[in-house]
Structures are given as C-alpha cells and as structure tokens.
Amino acid sequence: xxxxxxxxxxxLDQEACTGCGRCVEVCPRGAFVMREGKAAITDRDLCIxxxxxxxxxxxxxxxxxxxxxxxxxxxxxxxxGGEAVCGCSDTGNASSGCC
Amino acid sequence: MISGPSECCKTPTDNPACACDPKTVLxxxxxxxxxxxxxxxxxxxxxxxxxxxxxxxxxxxxxxxxSNNSPVLVTAGYRLTxxxxxxxxxxxxxxxxxLDTKGINVWCxxxxxxxxxxxxxxxxxxxxxxxxxxxxxxxLPQLGAPGIAAHEITKTTGFKVLYGPAYARDIxxxxxxxxxxxxxxxxxxxxxxxxxVLTPMEFFPALRKFLWVILxxxxxxxxQPSGILFKPAVAHSWPIIVIGLWxxxxxxxxxxxxxxxxxxxxxxxxxxxxxxxxxxxxLMRIDLLFCGSMFLAFAMLLFFIALASFLAxxxxxCTPFTNISGVKKEMxxxxxxxxxxxxxxxxxxIIFKAQEWGRL
Numbered sequence: 001x002x003x004x005x006x007x008x009x010x011x012l013d014q015e016a017c018t019g020c021g022r023c024v025e026v027c028p029r030g031a032f033v034m035r036e037g038k039a040a041i042t043d044r045d046l047c048i049x050x051x052x053x054x055x056x057x058x059x060x061x062x063x064x065x066x067x068x069x070x071x072x073x074x075x076x077x078x079x080x081g082g083e084a085v086c087g088c089s090d091t092g093n094a095s096s097g098c099c
Numbered sequence: 100m101i102s103g104p105s106e107c108c109k110t111p112t113d114n115p116a117c118a119c120d121p122k123t124v125l126x127x128x129x130x131x132x133x134x135x136x137x138x139x140x141x142x143x144x145x146x147x148x149x150x151x152x153x154x155x156x157x158x159x160x161x162x163x164x165x166s167n168n169s170p171v172l173v174t175a176g177y178r179l180t181x182x183x184x185x186x187x188x189x190x191x192x193x194x195x196x197x198l199d200t201k202g203i204n205v206w207c208x209x210x211x212x213x214x215x216x217x218x219x220x221x222x223x224x225x226x227x228x229x230x231x232x233x234x235x236x237x238x239l240p241q242l243g244a245p246g247i248a249a250h251e252i253t254k255t256t257g258f259k260v261l262y263g264p265a266y267a268r269d270i271x272x273x274x275x276x277x278x279x280x281x282x283x284x285x286x287x288x289x290x291x292x293x294x295x296v297l298t299p300m301e302f303f304p305a306l307r308k309f310l311w312v313i314l315x316x317x318x319x320x321x322x323q324p325s326g327i328l329f330k331p332a333v334a335h336s337w338p339i340i341v342i343g344l345w346x347x348x349x350x351x352x353x354x355x356x357x358x359x360x361x362x363x364x365x366x367x368x369x370x371x372x373x374x375x376x377x378x379x380x381x382l383m384r385i386d387l388l389f390c391g392s393m394f395l396a397f398a399m400l401l402f403f404i405a406l407a408s409f410l411a412x413x414x415x416x417c418t419p420f421t422n423i424s425g426v427k428k429e430m431x432x433x434x435x436x437x438x439x440x441x442x443x444x445x446x447x448x449i450i451f452k453a454q455e456w457g458r459l
Contacts, residue, residue, distance in 0.1 A: 001289060001418075004364050004425035025262050025280075026244035028287045028419065049422035050210065052244035066245070067423035070416025071366070074426055079337055084423070085211050 007048035011039040014038055016061035021054040025061060107299055114419035132160040132195050135182045150202075153178040157199035159226040163192035165231040170274060172263070173219065174240060175200040175208050180267075187267040191274075193231065198222055206419075209246030216248045223256045223449055238263045238270075238278065241285055263450055287419040294356050297417045305410055312406075315338050319448060324456055338388040339399055346403035349377050350410025355417070366421070367433035370411025374404040392454065398447035405440035408433065 010031070015016035019037040031046040032039050039061070041047075051066030067087065068074075068084055133155060142150075155176045162185060171194040174184050186197065198218050200208035208214035219237075223229070238249060241262045249260035264273045264284035273280050316339050321332025354361060354373045362368040378400055381388050389396035412433055415421040 001359050001420045002364065003421045004428060007424040007428055008422055009424055022249065025285070026241060028242060028265055028285065030282060030286050042179075047422060048420055049424060050245045053211075055247065056244055056249050058248075058250035065424065069414060069421030069423050069426050070417075071412045071426050071430060072416050074423075074430060075413075083343075 002043075002045045003048070004070070005045055008049055009043050009063075010041065010047040010049070010053075011063045012039060012041055013061045013063070016038075016059050018059050018061075020058070021094060022056045022058070026052040026056050028052070100309060132162050132181060132185050132197075133178070135185055136178065145249070145303065150179075152173070152202060154180045154202040155197050157222060159228065159231065160195040160197060161193075162188050162195060163190070165192040165194045166204070167231065169193050169232070170238055171196055171228065171236070172238050172270065173198065175203065175205040175214050175243075177202050177204045177208075180204050183267045184270070187270045194228075196222055196226065196228065196237070205240045206242040206245075209243045212246050214243050215246040216251050219247060220255050221250055223252075223258060229257070235259055235279075236261060236275075240267070241265045244288070287420055291356065294358060295412075298352045298355055299353060301410065301414060301417070302348070305347050305351045306344075312343055316340055316343070319452070335390055342378065342388065343403055343406070344398065346374055346378060346407045347410065349374050350375050350407035351414070353377070354367065354407065354411040355414045358414075358418070365433075366415050366431050367408045367412040367429050367436075368389065370408035371404055373411070374407030378403055378407070390451075390455070392451050392455065394447045394451040397450065398444040401440045401447070402444040405437045405444075409437060 017038045019034065019039065021034055021039070022030045023039050024034060028050065029046040029048055031041055031043060033042050034040070047064070048069055049064050049066045051064060052060040054064050054066065070084070073084045076082070142153075155178050157176050159160050169192050172184065172188070173196045174180055176197050178198055181195070181197065188195075198208075199212055199222070200213045200218075203211070203213065205214055223237075229235075235258050237252070238261050239249075242265055244262055244272070247260065252258055252260050261276075261278050262280070263270060264280045265287050266284070269280070269284045273284060313336075317332045317336045318327060320335040320339070321327040321329065323331065350351060350370050350373075354366075354370045357373070358369065361373055363372065365368050381400070382396060385391055385393060385396045388400065412426075415426050415429075
C-alpha cells in the first residue's frame with residue numbers, strides 16, 4: 001500500500017553519501033537500494049517520513065521533515081497548540097489509538 | 100494496577116505492570132522477563148486505560164540462562180511488546196534490555212524520542228551492561244531506528260548497534276542467519292488481520308463520543324415550539340441514531356479493514372466514498388427513517404458521510420504507510436469540507452424544523 005503521490009519530503013545528497021548502507025538497513029519501507037556503491041531512493045512515494053534514515057546517517061546525507069503521519073495527533077496539536085506527537089502521552093492521558 | 104514504588108520496584112518481575120521509577124531497579128540483579136500474559140494482551144486491545152498502564156519496568160532482564168556471550172536484545176517497556184519478544188525467544192538464552200518508554204511501544208516511542216539515543220546510553224550505563232556481557236553488540240528492533248542514532252551509541256558506549264528484524268517473531272531466523280535480516284524481515288506489513296485487531300480501539304472511543312450525537316439528535320427531534328417533547332424525541336431520533344451508528348462502524352471499522360480495496364489514496368476520500376455508498380440505501384425509505392423529509396434525509400446523510408470520512412482519516416496514525424506531509428495535505432482539504440458539510444446540514448435541519456412546525 002502506498003500513500004499520497006509526491007508529498008514525501010525525503011532528500012538524498014549523493015555527494016555526501018559514503019555508501020555505508022545504514023539507510024537500506026533501517027528503512028521499514030524498503031525505499032533505498034545500493035547502486036554503484038551509493039544509496040539511491042527507489043520510490044519516493046514509499047517514504048513515510050519516519051526519520052530513521054536521517055537519524056542513522058552519520059554523514060548527514062539525508063534530509064526529511066519527519067513526524068507522525070497521524071491525523072489524530074495533528075488535530076490534537078491544532079487544538080492544544082502543542083507538538084504533533086503520538087497521542088498516547090507520557091502522562092497516561094490517552095487519546096489516540098496508535099499504540 | 101499500579102502499586103507504590105516501595106514494594107514493586109524491589110521486585111520488578113513480581114509486579115511487572117507497575118510504573119515506578121526505573122532508577123530504583125537494582126542494576127546488578129537482572130530478573131527473568133515476565134511470563135506472557137494473554138489476558139492482559141487482549142485487554143490492551145480494548146481499553147485505553149489498561150493499555151496505558153501495561154508496562155514493564157526498565158532494566159536488564161534474562162530469558163533462559165544467558166552467559167556473557169549471549170545476545171542482548173533491546174526493547175520498549177510496553178508489556179505487549181515484551182510479551183511478543185519473549186514468545187519469539189522462548190527456549191533461547193538471551194539478555195533483554197528494556198528501555199523506559201513510559202509504557203509505549205517501540206515505533207511510537209522512537210517517533211517521540213523516548214526510545215532514543217539518550218535513554219539507551221543511560222540504560223547501558225545504569226545496568227552496567229559492559230560488565231555483564233563480554234561482547235559489544237546490541238540488537239535493536241528495526242522500528243526503533245527513528246529514535247536511535249546508532250553511530251552515537253557506538254561513539255559513547257562502545258556498543259555496536261545492529262538493527263534486527265521489524266517483527267520479534269523473526270528474531271530466531273535473524274540470529275540463525277548470523278545477525279542478518281532479509282529484505283522481507285525489514286519491511287513492515289499491514290495485513291487484513293493487522294487492520295482488524297486495531298479496529299476495536301477505533302470503534303469504542305468513537306462510540307463514546309457518539310453519545311453527544313445521540314443527545315443532540317434527541318434534542319433537535321424533540322424540539323417543538325412548546326418545548327422539548329419526549330415522544331418525537333424518541334420516535335424520530337432512533338432511526339437516525341441507528342444510521343449514525345452505522346456511519347461510525349463504516350468509518351472506524353469497515354473502511355480501515357477494507358483499506359486497500361477502496362479507491363483513492365486519501366483516507367478522507369476512502370471514508371467519504373465508503374460512507375456515501377453504504378449510507379445511500381437509507382434514501383429509499385425517507386418516509387420511515389427521516390419523517391418523510393428530504394431536507395432531514397440530506398442533512399443527516401451529509402453529516403454522517405463527513406463523520407465516516409473523519410473517522411477513516413483518523414486511522415492514518417494506525418497504519419505503517421502514511422506520512423506527515425500527506426496527512427497535512429489531506430487535512431487542508433478535508434477540514435474545510437467537514438465544516439462545509441456541517442454548515443449545509445445545519446441549514447437543511449433548520450428548513451426541516453421550520454416545515455415541521457409550519458405543519459403543526
């Protein structure tokens with residue numbers, strides 16, 4: 001299953017990539033492959049903007065506006081003025097079904 | 100469920116569901132990971148309150164009789180997660196390092212950063228892991244990667260991070276393959292069954308909020324120039340309430356379960372389409388269901404299609420393939436559409452009431 005077309009903000013800087021393969025390892029959607037010793041994105045629409053690749057890239061070759069793809073969290077953030085996070089909050093004040 | 104820290108923290112394994120300060124757990128006395136709790140695992144699919152307190156205290160645990168060469172598996176302090184992990188490694192000898200994720204699963208906690216670099220470093224140090232095991236390798240769940248910078252863990256603690264499979268059930272195969280995950284092990288699936296088990300937690304919370312719709316419906320239907328009358332409030336409301344409940348079921352259960360089979364990529368559009376198709380047959384009996392009024396029929400249908408769409412949109416967070424940019428884009432057109440639907444429905448309701456009162 002794929003989500004909306006052409007919305008994912010993932011960007012890969014081929015120059016900075018050292019070909020370590022960590023992004024291929026962490027991507028839960030199989031959006032990366034190794035091609036000629038460097039990482040490459042196969043299909044941008046696969047990206048769920050979880051941020052795993054950016055977080056684990058030691059060379060800063062990946063950029064993505066990551067966050068929760070969760071309407072409930074975004075509605076709550078809009079209402080409370082807080083940050084859009086998974087609604088299962090630390091205080092035990094549960095409001096979301098995501099966890 | 101939660102007992103005072105004084106009793107429960109001394110023996111985390113006797114009372115694993117307690118939520119006490121993990122710092123008080125003795126670092127040098129790892130206990131066995133709690134046994135699988137099938138009843139609790141079912142309850143947390145049904146109750147928010149139960150789920151939020153379904154925890155395992157952070158610290159180092161054992162499964163079987165691990166030696167200083169046994170693998171170290173890192174996981175979250177959500178009991179359901181720990182149970183799945185335990186089920187997959189039963190019969191093996193492993194160390195399990197449970198992070199303090201406030202009772203949240205790996206994926207959500209990684210997104211929040213509680214299953215994160217700082218917490219992992221802190222937990223490695225507080226459990227004195229470097230003295231417990233001779234090797235320097237940690238196996239992390241792949242879905243924890245959004246919270247963990249593997250290179251920083253290595254730099255600070257000397258432990259090398261290996262991302263294991265996405266699913267705990269693949270851990271034996273991962274270890275057997277020499278700590279290598281196949282592409283299939285790395286990819287998150289979202290089967291019909293996966294979607295089914297998530298729907299009760301969509302349906303029941305929605306049902307609680309639906310009580311307000313019932314109340315509003317009874318007031319509007321019962322409202323007469325002479326006050327709110329009980330008889331029309333009941334007689335005219337109940338068919339609409341039944342149709343409303345059907346729309347809640349469409350948006351929170353039917354649309355999520357049939358997700359890949361409904362056209363459109365947008366969840367709001369999927370919900371609206373499913374709502375429109377499954378609610379439309381009620382237009383055939385306007386006489387029976389909507390007091391014979393086209394205005395009432397279209398007001399309620401508009402409102403309930405919007406409700407089904409909204410509930411389907413709320414399912415975005417339960418799926419492993421949406422992204423925040425897409426959800427924001429959906430909301431940019433869905434929210435104005437919902438407001439417009441509610442506005443038009445309100446105008447149609449006023450016309451219906453005016454006609455009804457005109458007839459009296």
